[in-house]
Amino acid sequence: MTVAQYCSSTMPTTLAIASSSVPSVCHDTSTANLLAARAEFVALIGSERTTEDPEICTSHSGSKFSVAAPSHKASIVLYPETTEEVSSILKICWTRSIPVTPYSGGTGLAGSLAATRGGVCVDLSNMTKIWNLHESDMDVTVQPGVGWMDLNAKLEGKGLFFPPDPAPAARIGGMIAMGCSGTNAYRYGTMKDWVISLTVVLADGTIVKTRNRPRKSSAGYDLTHLIVGSEGTLGIVTEAVLKLTPRPQNSHVAILPFSDTYLAIETAITIMSSGEVFDAVEFVDHHSLGAVNGSGLFPEKWEEVPTLFLKFSGARQATEAHTELIKEWAKKNGCHNIRITSDLKQGQAWWDVRKLMGKALVTVMKPGDIFFGSDAAVPRSRLADIIVESQKATENVGLFCSTLGHIGDGNVHVVFFCPGEKRALGEKLIEDIQRMALRMEGTITGEHGIGLSLRDMLIEEVGHAGVDMMRKVKLALDPKCILNCDKVIRMEA
Amino acid sequence: MTVAQYCSSTMPTTLAIASSSVPSVCHDTSTANLLAARAEFVALIGSERTTEDPEICTSHSGSKFSVAAPSHKASIVLYPETTEEVSSILKICWTRSIPVTPYSGGTGLAGSLAATRGGVCVDLSNMTKIWNLHESDMDVTVQPGVGWMDLNAKLEGKGLFFPPDPAPAARIGGMIAMGCSGTNAYRYGTMKDWVISLTVVLADGTIVKTRNRPRKSSAGYDLTHLIVGSEGTLGIVTEAVLKLTPRPQNSHVAILPFSDTYLAIETAITIMSSGEVFDAVEFVDHHSLGAVNGSGLFPEKWEEVPTLFLKFSGARQATEAHTELIKEWAKKNGCHNIRITSDLKQGQAWWDVRKLMGKALVTVMKPGDIFFGSDAAVPRSRLADIIVESQKATENVGLFCSTLGHIGDGNVHVVFFCPGEKRALGEKLIEDIQRMALRMEGTITGEHGIGLSLRDMLIEEVGHAGVDMMRKVKLALDPKCILNCDKVIRMEA
Numbered sequence: 012m013t014v015a016q017y018c019s020s021t022m023p024t025t026l027a028i029a030s031s032s033v034p035s036v037c038h039d040t041s042t043a044n045l046l047a048a049r050a051e052f053v054a055l056i057g058s059e060r061t062t063e064d065p066e067i068c069t070s071h072s073g074s075k076f077s078v079a080a081p082s083h084k085a086s087i088v089l090y091p092e093t094t095e096e097v098s099s100i101l102k103i104c105w106t107r108s109i110p111v112t113p114y115s116g117g118t119g120l121a122g123s124l125a126a127t128r129g130g131v132c133v134d135l136s137n138m139t140k141i142w143n144l145h146e147s148d149m150d151v152t153v154q155p156g157v158g159w160m161d162l163n164a165k166l167e168g169k170g171l172f173f174p175p176d177p178a179p180a181a182r183i184g185g186m187i188a189m190g191c192s193g194t195n196a197y198r199y200g201t202m203k204d205w206v207i208s209l210t211v212v213l214a215d216g217t218i219v220k221t222r223n224r225p226r227k228s229s230a231g232y233d234l235t236h237l238i239v240g241s242e243g244t245l246g247i248v249t250e251a252v253l254k255l256t257p258r259p260q261n262s263h264v265a266i267l268p269f270s271d272t273y274l275a276i277e278t279a280i281t282i283m284s285s286g287e288v289f290d291a292v293e294f295v296d297h298h299s300l301g302a303v304n305g306s307g308l309f310p311e312k313w314e315e316v317p318t319l320f321l322k323f324s325g326a327r328q329a330t331e332a333h334t335e336l337i338k339e340w341a342k343k344n345g346c347h348n349i350r351i352t353s354d355l356k357q358g359q360a361w362w363d364v365r366k367l368m369g370k371a372l373v374t375v376m377k378p379g380d381i382f383f384g385s386d387a388a389v390p391r392s393r394l395a396d397i398i399v400e401s402q403k404a405t406e407n408v409g410l411f412c413s414t415l416g417h418i419g420d421g422n423v424h425v426v427f428f429c430p431g432e433k434r435a436l437g438e439k440l441i442e443d444i445q446r447m448a449l450r451m452e453g454t455i456t457g458e459h460g461i462g463l464s465l466r467d468m469l470i471e472e473v474g475h476a477g478v479d480m481m482r483k484v485k486l487a488l489d490p491k492c493i494l495n496c497d498k499v500i501r502m503e504a
Numbered sequence: 505m506t507v508a509q510y511c512s513s514t515m516p517t518t519l520a521i522a523s524s525s526v527p528s529v530c531h532d533t534s535t536a537n538l539l540a541a542r543a544e545f546v547a548l549i550g551s552e553r554t555t556e557d558p559e560i561c562t563s564h565s566g567s568k569f570s571v572a573a574p575s576h577k578a579s580i581v582l583y584p585e586t587t588e589e590v591s592s593i594l595k596i597c598w599t600r601s602i603p604v605t606p607y608s609g610g611t612g613l614a615g616s617l618a619a620t621r622g623g624v625c626v627d628l629s630n631m632t633k634i635w636n637l638h639e640s641d642m643d644v645t646v647q648p649g650v651g652w653m654d655l656n657a658k659l660e661g662k663g664l665f666f667p668p669d670p671a672p673a674a675r676i677g678g679m680i681a682m683g684c685s686g687t688n689a690y691r692y693g694t695m696k697d698w699v700i701s702l703t704v705v706l707a708d709g710t711i712v713k714t715r716n717r718p719r720k721s722s723a724g725y726d727l728t729h730l731i732v733g734s735e736g737t738l739g740i741v742t743e744a745v746l747k748l749t750p751r752p753q754n755s756h757v758a759i760l761p762f763s764d765t766y767l768a769i770e771t772a773i774t775i776m777s778s779g780e781v782f783d784a785v786e787f788v789d790h791h792s793l794g795a796v797n798g799s800g801l802f803p804e805k806w807e808e809v810p811t812l813f814l815k816f817s818g819a820r821q822a823t824e825a826h827t828e829l830i831k832e833w834a835k836k837n838g839c840h841n842i843r844i845t846s847d848l849k850q851g852q853a854w855w856d857v858r859k860l861m862g863k864a865l866v867t868v869m870k871p872g873d874i875f876f877g878s879d880a881a882v883p884r885s886r887l888a889d890i891i892v893e894s895q896k897a898t899e900n901v902g903l904f905c906s907t908l909g910h911i912g913d914g915n916v917h918v919v920f921f922c923p924g925e926k927r928a929l930g931e932k933l934i935e936d937i938q939r940m941a942l943r944m945e946g947t948i949t950g951e952h953g954i955g956l957s958l959r960d961m962l963i964e965e966v967g968h969a970g971v972d973m974m975r976k977v978k979l980a981l982d983p984k985c986i987l988n989c990d991k992v993i994r995m996e997a
Contacts, residue, residue, distance in 0.1 A: 219973050225883055233683070329825060456723050457721060
């Protein structure tokens with residue numbers, strides 16, 4: 012046989028794979044198989060870290076903020092404590108073809124926690140070790156069950172901090188899985204920018220360390236960033252070396268209320284284009300501040316107008332210069348009630364209004380209401396457009412609408428509540444906002460991920476070719492599709 | 505057949521794949537096949553963009569700074585101008601199983617250009633379009649043949665710039681392929697931080713757009729960063745949307761000579777740990793400055809001692825504060841001849857000494873000398889150690905040694921020249937330095953990539969499991985191994 016004949020007889024004619032022809036969802040969740048697996052898990056980690064409690068199994072699959080059907084439920088929840096235990100668990104699941112859903116903080120919003128195929132949930136919340144804090148290298152090693160707020164509490168006295176700031180209860184494992192971010196992303200970037208290396212357990216239990224510990228590396232494919240944001244579908248992260256950075260000194264918070272969304276965003280764009288370093292640039296709309304006032308959660312009453320929340324820090328001379336610049340830029344766009352504080356307590360109190368907005372919004376929810384939140388991100392020049400158009404679309408159907416923006420990233424959350432009987436209306440509205448973002452060359456998800464809920468819309472964003480490329484990678488690393496099956500990409504028609 | 509039986513009969517028992525068992529290097533470079541392909545290329549892009557000139561074929565495979573055996577030579581070099589042309593070329597090569605080596609600026613150092621399997625070289629240097637410059641979004645779309653210096657020249661009047669600054673002749677395509685960086689990486693990060701989205705042609709000609717245009721996205725796997733640094737082995741980049749940032753204003757350059765490497769590095773670590781924003785922190789050793797003085801390329805004579813080169817910029821008040829801080833930190837470590845300038849011309853002249861160091865070093869080369877350069881990066885706390893130990897190791901065998909460091913990243917280049925007859929000595933020395941970096945938890949390559957020369961050493965860095973994970977991804981996206989075969993990962997024993 013010639014080379015050409017050999018090639019043509021053994022090689023595919025195209026890379027394309029239709030989801031209808033994927034042969035890989037190959038699970039055995041029969042009672043007999045699960046019982047036998049359970050015995051192996053108990054032998055491995057003991058019965059006290061192996062549970063079949065139905066309430067625990069249900070609560071691990073979602074929350075009122077995250078999609079999960081009643082049938083989405085693992086049969087067994089396991090609490091490993093080491094990389095080796097996770098590896099042994101995955102070896103058992105791989106050999107027995109049992110689907111696995113990883114779990115850490117449980118704050119995900121896109122349905123990534125839903126155990127769509129039953130099987131096993133691997134809860135990483137016992138893995139809370141923090142070690143190898145290298146102060147002069149500014150890095151630290153953590154297990155995936157560490158909460159980012161706990162990590163920062165531990166770093167308090169060291170003059171260092173870890174910037175990504177998603178939901179307060181989020182833990183490192185889920186933050187890596189979802190490629191999360193938060194208000195600090197403006198200056199510091201998202202989770203992907205703060206991970207130096209990962210220890211990952213692949214579907215068959217293989218342990219991979221993606222990289223060594225220098226800040227920069229060109230050593231082969233970027234496995235670290237292939238894992239960040241892959242939503243637990245390619246491997247389970249069991250250790251992470253995280254970058255740290257000096258804790259901001261002499262921190263200032265500024266509150267800038269505007270008469271109009273466009274003027275607020277124009278000011279933000281001036282700030283971003285200046286080249287000066289600011290720490291965070293956030294947008295809060297009038298409805299959200301109305302909810303804050305109504306909630307009674309915060310002592311102060313807020314002017315109910317489109318408002319920018321800024322943070323900046325640094326040497327005294329620099330912050331003085333930045334204070335003057337902010338005043339100049341804000342005034343130019345008609346903002347007169349400028350408040351800037353360098354008092355830490357006052358700054359924190361103001362910033363809490365932005366960070367704990369979720370709590371204020373929930374007070375607007377009525378019994379039976381469903382929570383809807385969009386996560387679109389657009390190029391900065393389209394920010395005001397997507398905010399105003401989303402508000403209009405929501406108000407047009409008579410719903411309360413809050414818009415909150417991580418402006419530096421062009422990421423806008425439109426949050427609304429919809430009576431249970433109008434679920435279809437809410438779902439359509441969210442899709443309308445997502446398509447609006449796509450028309451503006453944006454993304455359907457800036458930081459919450461694809462999970463279950465956005466899989467089909469993902470095709471509208473990166474095309475069949477893009478989704479197919481992801482599917483190829485998924486099948487290469489998890490041919491049985493045991494790891495968080497059905498998330499990000501459909502593996503069956 | 506039960507599910508379990510089906511799974512066990514069709515599924516692999518492990519993800520591991522030994523390079524000896526990879527069935528995928530499946531090429532046909534027979535004269536008949538290449539002749540037939542050539543006719544198709546000419547029909548596609550014309551004979552003026554299709555060449556078999558032996559000199560051109562040879563010069564595309566390497567340089568005196570990059571590994572390439574005489575047999576590493578493409579048979580045909582093609583000059584496509586659009587994504588569609590690259591796609592059509594790859595469809596022909598895929599169907600005919602012809603290996604393909606991509607080429608843009610030709611400045612790579614690790615052997616990624618070597619056409620180890622012959623076949624076709626796709627030269628992207630005709631693809632020099634720059635379009636969709638969005639000033640308020642601070643992004644721009646470019647073809648891969650655009651040089652970063654040309655891009656910055658075009659942005660000059662707009663107040664914007666593109667930070668990655670590798671070799672002056674480097675072009676965007678190769679910069680993406682190699683995940684390059686340069687002196688600006690200290691403040692701005694590496695190439696991966698400046699790519700918003702990519703248009704990539706996969707092995708079979710499929711065109712994938714990895715992402716839309718917002719600054720931030722969680723839309724599925726991070727295909728963009730899977731491609732960045734993959735050295736042309738997973739796809740050919742035909743368009744890139746790049747981030748831009750405001751051009752630094754009021755730029756300052758500081759020169760700090762120290763009596764000792766440890767004092768220089770200690771000062772650098774103080775600067776990095778301060779939390780203040782500086783633009784670049786570079787280290788140059790005494791031998792390098794000796795070469796500068798000897799070269800006659802620069803008008804000024806330099807003190808031949810370990811020296812820090814700094815850049816910083818910003819509002820007047822901030823640079824004044826930074827000037828004072830630098831003086832304080834440098835004096836504390838015994839640096840008295842502190843020179844700081846805000847004069848653009850003077851600053852550029854000083855910075856050129858660092859940026860054009862390669863030219864000065866080449867003047868030290870004797871006829872018949874072989875160029876060797878290491879690219880290790882270590883955690884910052886080990887920087888002084890690797891510099892001093894590399895110098896000792898090189899001087900011990902009687903060779904001239906220059907060490908240059910991108911200190912912010914822990915990346916140190918040790919450059920030496922070795923008489924042709926002592927090649928083995930040079931190769932061993934480079935390996936010694938790389939293993940030294942690994943013992944310090946570092947990487948064998950901070951920015952130059954794996955190419956041909958570091959494939960086996962890569963296993964020492966990320967283990968067989970890590971390399972196997974890369975190989976799985978490679979095989980998933982290029983099962984015939986036609987794209988830059990043999991680079992990064994061995995595909996045959």
